[in-house]
Amino acid sequence: MKLPHTGRALADAAPVPYWLDRPERPDPLPPLAGPHDADLLVVGGGYSGLWTALLAKEADPDRDVLLVEAGTCGWAASGRNGGFCAASLTHGLANGVDRFPGEIDELERLGRENLAAIAATVARHDIDCDFERTGELAVAVEPYQLAGLAEDAELARRYGHDVRLLDRDEVRAEVDSPTYLGGMWDRDRVALLDPAKLAWGLRRAALDLGVRLHEHTRVTGLRRDGGALRATTAGGPDGAPGVVRARQVVLATNAFPPLLRRLRAWLVPVYDYALMTEPLTPVQRKAIGWANRQGLADVGNQFHYYRITADGRILFGGYDAVYHYGNRMAPELAQRPATFTALAEHFFTTFPQLAGLRFSHRWGGVIDTCTRFCAFFGTAYEGRLAYAAGFTGLGVGATRFGARVMLDLLGGKETPLTRLDLVRSKPLPFPPEPFRAAGINLTRWSLARADARQGRRNGWLRTLDRLGLGFDS
């Protein structure tokens, strides 16, 4: 349905991520130039790289840690996400139960511990990122979704989650949308935070502990150098190259073209999009309720996620998850007018009371999808390099766990983390092009069709389900 006010609502939206478009954004640090040595080189300054550098220094203040970032810390997924910081390490409990039935209890325990440790780090390093333990409210917007929510609630309770199943009136008493038919409020497994402020806070904490950090420094190649690794960089003053000779390297480059060839088979970059509204007036806020400020998500295959910010705006994202042939990534792909129009229409369908509200920002970003939807890990160069990737759309919390795993892998000894099947196993690879794009697009089409047909999955999706394969964001 095309709503008359969506064009107007989007007319002045700035084509940049709201979170990054604020005066708190730190000035960039100088690029690396010339030769350097390090005990540990971290490549990538999103959450994965920042957590790795911080945890490495916290564990051993004498370890010489150097982090290089191709742009500025947090400019990519880490500074443009929804800010849902989930305890789950497995892209949700159901995915974890399906894929790791033998150790899901342990993964749930580690996930809870990870979320608590994030909260503790935020407090210890005084990171001002509006961290709120609000939980997440999943809402059914089609009658067939109610049975799925009840099953999810039962599963969640079995694993000790504090969940409440809400009927139509109860869910509308929390957040008032005429589209809601019921909901499940998971009250302690998700926190909301300000994503860019978390990245900037971790960057500052890492610098305070003595991590050496260079921005606008892209690693262009890696090779062996005796008992160490040698990374060449571009981006120094006037594009001058730099060189780092490091005993150990962590790759924290998410969906970006990987420096290790083998990672290409397991990863596809997928564009996900979001809108931010202006701050709501007290009258607009009263019209929707939302006093408990939960993160919200509807439960279709093509789902929306949305939340309130500290200054009373609404972030509304999701629905489309777009893959470009050949793993293509480019700055212009972060803008997609058709998706923004669809999101704006869905927003006003969800909250017709807010007609007239305008969007201040529109943006997209890339997530690193793999076929099992949760991170995989590994080493290369005789254990001198470790990587973690494939967080899909749920890496805000899980990247800290990924950083711990990478540091354990570099330690070279078996630990409770490196023993996990989650850490030892790999997802099934994606096929090469042109089958990759064909398969992903057929899957996306089938998922949209299932949403339109009361969740009924076609033969293609049922085959993927049997093989444990899929496409998600």
Ligand SMILES: Cc1cc2nc3c(=O)[nH]c(=O)nc-3n(C[C@H](O)[C@H](O)[C@H](O)COP(=O)(O)OP(=O)(O)OC[C@H]3O[C@@H](n4cnc5c(N)ncnc54)[C@H](O)[C@@H]3O)c2cc1C
């Ligand atoms: C729109 C959107 C919404 C999302 N919403 C949520 C959410 O609500 N909750 C959630 O849990 N997850 C969400 N995610 C996913 C989450 O943001 C990511 O899983 C997480 O930020 C990944 O962190 P990262 O450090 O691995 O990657 P990134 O933040 O992408 O960082 C990787 C960094 O590596 C750098 N780099 C790459 N190659 C090189 C190189 N050769 N040399 C030097 N540097 C390099 C890049 O410049 C980049 O800064 C969302 C993602 C998007 C895009």
